[in-house]
Amino acid sequence: MAHKPANVTGEANLGRGNISIERVSKIYEPFGARVSAVDNCSLSIDAGQFVAIVGPSGCGKTTLLNAIAGFDTITSGAILLDGEVISAQRKQIRPGPDRVVVFQNGALFPWKTMMANIVYGPIKQKKMARREAEKIAIALLKKVGLEGIQDKYPGEVSSGMQRRVEILRALINQPTVMLLDEPFRALDAVAKSVMHRFLLDLFDDSPRTTIFITHDLEEAIFLADKVIVMTTRPARVKVVHEIELPRPRTRAIIGSEHFMRTKRSLLDVVHEEALKAFQSGEREMA
Amino acid sequence: MSVNALKLRGSNVGGKISSYVRGALSVKTLEGIVSLVAFVALWQAAVSLRIPYISNLPFPGQVWNSLGEAAGTSGYWLSWVASLKRILISFIIAQVVGVPLGLFMGMSKPFRQLIFPVFEIVRPIPPIAWIPLAILFWPTEELSIYALTFIGPFFVIVLNVMQGVASIDQSFKRAALSLGAKPSDIFWKIMLPGALPSILTGMTVGIGVAWNVLIAAEMIAGRNGLGRMTWEAYTNGNIPLIIVGMISIGVAGYLCSSLVRLIGENCMPWQRRF
Numbered sequence: 001m002a003h004k005p006a007n008v009t010g011e012a013n014l015g016r017g018n019i020s021i022e023r024v025s026k027i028y029e030p031f032g033a034r035v036s037a038v039d040n041c042s043l044s045i046d047a048g049q050f051v052a053i054v055g056p057s058g059c060g061k062t063t064l065l066n067a068i069a070g071f072d073t074i075t076s077g078a079i080l081l082d083g084e085v086i087s088a089q090r091k092q093i094r095p096g097p098d099r100v101v102v103f104q105n106g107a108l109f110p111w112k113t114m115m116a117n118i119v120y121g122p123i124k125q126k127k128m129a130r131r132e133a134e135k136i137a138i139a140l141l142k143k144v145g146l147e148g149i150q151d152k153y154p155g156e157v158s159s160g161m162q163r164r165v166e167i168l169r170a171l172i173n174q175p176t177v178m179l180l181d182e183p184f185r186a187l188d189a190v191a192k193s194v195m196h197r198f199l200l201d202l203f204d205d206s207p208r209t210t211i212f213i214t215h216d217l218e219e220a221i222f223l224a225d226k227v228i229v230m231t232t233r234p235a236r237v238k239v240v241h242e243i244e245l246p247r248p249r250t251r252a253i254i255g256s257e258h259f260m261r262t263k264r265s266l267l268d269v270v271h272e273e274a275l276k277a278f279q280s281g282e283r284e285m286a
Numbered sequence: 287m288s289v290n291a292l293k294l295r296g297s298n299v300g301g302k303i304s305s306y307v308r309g310a311l312s313v314k315t316l317e318g319i320v321s322l323v324a325f326v327a328l329w330q331a332a333v334s335l336r337i338p339y340i341s342n343l344p345f346p347g348q349v350w351n352s353l354g355e356a357a358g359t360s361g362y363w364l365s366w367v368a369s370l371k372r373i374l375i376s377f378i379i380a381q382v383v384g385v386p387l388g389l390f391m392g393m394s395k396p397f398r399q400l401i402f403p404v405f406e407i408v409r410p411i412p413p414i415a416w417i418p419l420a421i422l423f424w425p426t427e428e429l430s431i432y433a434l435t436f437i438g439p440f441f442v443i444v445l446n447v448m449q450g451v452a453s454i455d456q457s458f459k460r461a462a463l464s465l466g467a468k469p470s471d472i473f474w475k476i477m478l479p480g481a482l483p484s485i486l487t488g489m490t491v492g493i494g495v496a497w498n499v500l501i502a503a504e505m506i507a508g509r510n511g512l513g514r515m516t517w518e519a520y521t522n523g524n525i526p527l528i529i530v531g532m533i534s535i536g537v538a539g540y541l542c543s544s545l546v547r548l549i550g551e552n553c554m555p556w557q558r559r560f
Contacts, residue, residue, distance in 0.1 A: 071460050095463040107457035111479040111556050121465035153556035173465065 016082055017176045017209030019045040019068065024077035024087075025234075026063050037063045039234035041077070045226070048207040052220035054270060055230030055238075056277035061213045062104075064235065065179050068211070070095035081176065097121050100170035101179040105186065106162050108154040114141075114165050115150035121173040133172070140168045144198060160191040164198055171202065178210040184219070193251065196222060204248045217270050221245075221262050222254060229269050232277035239269050344526045352526035353533070361515075366538065368511040369500060373542060376435035377496050384443035385485055391444065392451025393477060405444070413438040413499040421507050431503045431511075438499035439492030446491070450484020451477055483557060486550035493546050497539045512538060 026038040037060040045051050053061050066072035067087045068079055079087040086093040095101075100121070108117050118140070119133035128136070141147050144164060154162050163183055170178060184192045200223065203210065214220050220227045221243055229239040243262060245253050253259050330347075332340045344352075356362040391398040416437055420430040454477060462476050463469070504513025516531030 069460070069464060071463075095460065097464065097466040099464065101460065101464045103457040103461065105455070105457060107455065107461035109458060109461075109476075109479070111482065111554065120462075120467075124462075124471070125466035155556060169465070 015047055017045075017047040017049075018080075018082050019043075019177065019209060019211075020080040021045075021064070021068075022078045022080070024064065024067065024079060025075050026060070026067065026072070027075045036234035038074070039236050041230075041235060041237055043228060043237055043240070045209060045211065047082075047209055049226060050203060050207070050210045050212065050224045051226045051228060052212045052214055052224035053228045053230060054214060054217055054220045054266075055235060056232045056274050057215060059230050059233050059273075059277065060235030061230055062181055065101070065181055065211060065213055068177070069099050069101045069179050071101075097125055097173040098176045099179060100173055100175040100177075101181060102163075102166050102170055102183045104182045106154075106159065106166055108162055108166050108169070110154050113151050113153055114157075117154070117165060118150075118169045118172055121169065125173070127173075136172060137168070140172060141165075144168065144202075158191075160187055160194060163187070163195060167199065167202070176209065178208060180210065180212045182213050182215070184214075192219070199223065200247075200249055217266055218254070218263060221259060221266070222249065222251075227262075227266060229266060229273065232273045232280065238273060239266070241266060342525075344529065348526045349529045349533070352524075353530045356527065356530055362534075365510055365512045365515040366534065368508075369504065369513065369535075369538060372431055372435055372500055372504075372511065373493075373496055373538075376432050376500075377439060377493060377542075379432075380436050380438075380440045380443055380492065380496070381489065384440050384488070385447050388444040388447025388485075388488070389451055389473070389477060389481060392448040392481070393473070398448070405441075409441045409445070413495070414502050417503060417506055420503075427507045427509065430507055431500065434503040435496050435500045438495040439488075442492045442495055443485075443488040446484045446488030447481055450481040450487075453484075454480035482554050486546070486554065489546045489550070490543065493542050494539065497535065497542065501535055 021041060021043040024038055024041045025036070028035045028037055041064065053064070055061050063072060067074045068081075070086070070093050073092045074087050074089065076089055078085050081099070085091055086099075108114075109120070112120065115134060115137055118137040119128075119130065122128040122133040122136075123130055138147070138150065141150060146161065146164060149157055149161065149165070154165070157165075167180075167183070184195050187195060196219065203223075212220070212223060217227075224243055227239075227241045227243060228237060229241070230236065231238045241262065245256070245258060326346050329343070330345060333343050333345050335341075387401075391401055413434055416434055417430075420433050421427070424430040424433055458476050458480055459472055462472060467475065500511070501513035501516075504511040505517040508514040512531060512535050516528055516535070519525075519527035519531055
């Protein structure tokens with residue numbers, strides 16, 4: 001291949017993307033009432049690791065992700081990226097292309113074509129000339145079998161395609177960390193499995209630190225190196241489970257003994273928290 | 287015809303789209319002709335059958351002749367020019383003032399809280415109720431008409447834009463920042479395109495309101511224009527000419543709405559509506 005997109009999306013970041021979350025708490029005070037969203041949460045994520053965070057809806061997973069992304073502040077504790085504090089009580093690094101987020105409901109700009117969406121980052125950051133960025137975008141689209149859609153608007157394609165383009169739009173920036181906030185939540189089971197393949201292929205191609213928020217345990221085990229189960233609100237780390245399934249992963253491993261065993265053991269933990277969330281009036285998780 | 291030509295030229299985004307426009311237009315044109323012919327036939331029948339009250343109307347043919355006569359005079363066309371000029375200028379000023387105000391009110395909560403209470407008290411006052419004050423306040427009748435035609439669409443525009451901005455998904459803003467946009471890019475590159483659909487809705491509704499107010503203002507305070515022409519036809523007891531005036535206003539309003547739609551479709555190729 002003349003222009004290998006793998007070079008575009010990775011390698012430069014090798015060894016980067018160590019995240020350390022140290023005793024992070026977040027208290028919201030809407031209308032004077034104190035709501036604790038995250039409570040004394042500590043985690044460490046190694047460079048190039050794919051981590052899935054599982055927990056009941058509304059438990060504070062997204063709050064944690066927003067703090068890493070720079071959308072939200074934390075009340076106490078610290079978040080470090082490669083040794084540098086990016087979020088602490090009086091410090092909040094602005095959002096940036098080293099920590100690109102893919103959103104729950106999709107956030108492709110509906111007024112831009114797919115091409116304009118994908119090249120938005122590199123052009124905004126003045127990292128590439130438009131022509132160069134477009135060449136890479138075409139290569140990326142081709143690589144994932146979406147060639148020919150570059151002139152379409154997001155509203156003209158399926159939500160699965162939108163989601164894939166959104167992930168490409170993030171990847172073209174070569175982020176140190178990919179932050180995925182329940183990106184496949186709105187998709188049906190078939191589209192979801194296509195998305196898993198897509199995401200895994202990209203990850204195997206150029207592993208980078210990925211934080212994937214979900215409430216689908218099976219998805220978490222299938223994709224991640226490490227599954228973190230959070231408690232119901234306020235979010236604390238309940239269980240950290242290393243997944244020892246080999247990569248590259250295929251759907252065949254879902255039936256494997258190891259997968260089943262992992263799922264069974266984690267299911268009880270997740271269920272326990274879901275039950276607590278349910279009883280305390282939160283929305284139930286799947 | 288020139289509107290169609292504009293429409294096709296404007297949408298050279300792809301041959302597929304322009305052929306779709308042509309397709310949609312031809313269906314529209316056919317249906318439009320059928321509906322117009324049926325309406326005139328009903329009118330003719332209602333007058334011929336001497337249906338009470340309606341039979342006081344002139345026949346379509348009489349109106350047609352009256353239109354022919356009027357079209358031969360420069361006064362008729364000057365009325366068009368006068369009304370269109372007022373609409374155009376007032377409406378553009380309403381956009382220029384209303385859109386930024388709506389954007390700021392949508393984006394900034396303190397600003398909204400500062401402006402909104404007064405806004406909400408003034409807004410329900412029908413534009414026509416401004417006529418006495420406008421006539422007293424402005425030095426010339428012409429200026430009072432401009433002011434009234436401005437007020438009509440102004441509130442509609444501000445309100446639509448404000449709500450449009452408030453309903454823009456927060457993720458767009460965050461996505462842009464996360465992809466390296468500067469906070470100063472957010473207004474022009476995210477809020478403005480995000481609010482465009484609501485700006486267009488405000489324009490579409492606003493242009494209708496502008497015509498409403500303009501005609502009333504012309505009838506009361508104007509020296510010329512389509513509204514004045516219709517009013518004078520009434521004072522002269524020329525019923526066919528009254529109807530010519532009404533139809534002219536209708537056509538003028540239709541042309542303005544089409545223009546607004548055309549602008550909208552060209553500003554927002556991602557949201558083509560037919």
